[in-house]
Amino acid sequence: MIIAVISPQKRNAGATSIAALIGASLSKQNRSTLLLNTAAHSDSLNMYFGIHNVGDAPASQLLSLVKMGGAKKESIPNYCFSVNRSYDVFSVDESVKDKAAVDEVHEYLKSGAPYDYIVCDVDTAMDDERTAHVLSQADCVVVVLNSQIKNLVKFFEIKKDFVKLIKHKPVVTVLNNYDQEVCRKEDAAKIVNVKNKATINRWCTVHTNRYIPYCENRGQLPLLFEEMGKRTSQTMMLATDTNNIIKQIIRIQTEISKHRIQMGTKTIRSEETEE
Structure with a gap:
């Protein structure tokens, strides 16, 4: 997925x-999960995870292998940054100048990397063809909105163009840096002109948590994940918020699977009728 x-x-x-x-x-x-981005280089991923890709780092080696046609999909995890047994990150160093090669590897990973989930951080501009391309490939789109009112107003100004990009895709909306005393879900929905109550109720929230930037700025995001697993007082709400997003994603995945099974059954019945 x-x-x-x-x-x-x-x-x-x-x-x-x-x-x-x-x-x-x-x-x-x-x-098993792989995280990658859409741009040729991500300062954020490298900094947040403490990834130091220099020279002939594994990520750069994969670029060369894919370009020469010598890459094996079962070996992909060997060229990624391992967060834990089930979670890898693919991110190249800014010294890599061959952007076309990076795009080629991203396509290679999305088309057949041995993971249950591939999470794409879309860090290219809205009018970039790579953005439209990955959205067309996605089974699910997670739309992240900053819950500050001024940012919601700016989003509303471009909402029509953005909606065209994600048309017909299952969407999970996330209000980030959420504080209901500052802006409730209902207030945010009103600003961006969303009126369907069922839709608003499905919106997820990630409450403001100072440990996120604390760990990101120190390249220790994996440490935050460990603390979330322990459900400490500092991370309990964050773990709950994130799990709510996952529930929505899995719900969408289940619906997609049911639809594919139904379509497969219809195809079989059609073939039987033709026979």
Whole structure:
């Protein structure tokens, strides 16, 4: 399953953080998960996870192997940064100048990497063809909105164009840096002109948590994941918020599976009729 995580607000929405948290929570359920981005280089992923890809680092080696046609999909985890037994991150160093090669590897990973879930942090611009491409490939789109009112107003201004990008895709909406005393879900929905109560009720929230930037700024995001597993007082709410997002993703995955089974049954019946 390909999960695209995107924020139409781009600045300070925390889409990369949410993508990383989603990957961690999926892996805690023994689901093999790969996190990657869409741009040629991600300062955020490298910094948050403390990834130091220099020279002939494994990620750079995979670029060469894919380019020469010598890569084996079962060996992909060997070229990624391992967070835990079920969670890998693929991110190249900024010294890699061959952007086309990075795009080729991203396509290679999305098309057949041996993972249950591939989480894509969409860090390219809305009008970038790579953004439209990964959204077309995604089975599910997680839309991250910063819950500050001024940012919600800016999103509403571009909402029509953004909706065209994710048309017909199952969506999970996440209000990040959430504080109901500042802006409730109902208030946010009103600002962006969403009126369906059932839709609003499905919106997820990730409450403001100072340990997220604390760990990210120190390259210790994996430590945060460990603390979430322990459900400490500092991370209990964060673990609950993230699990709510995962429940929505799994619900969507179940619906997709049911639909595919139904379509397969219809195809079989059609063939039987023709015979």
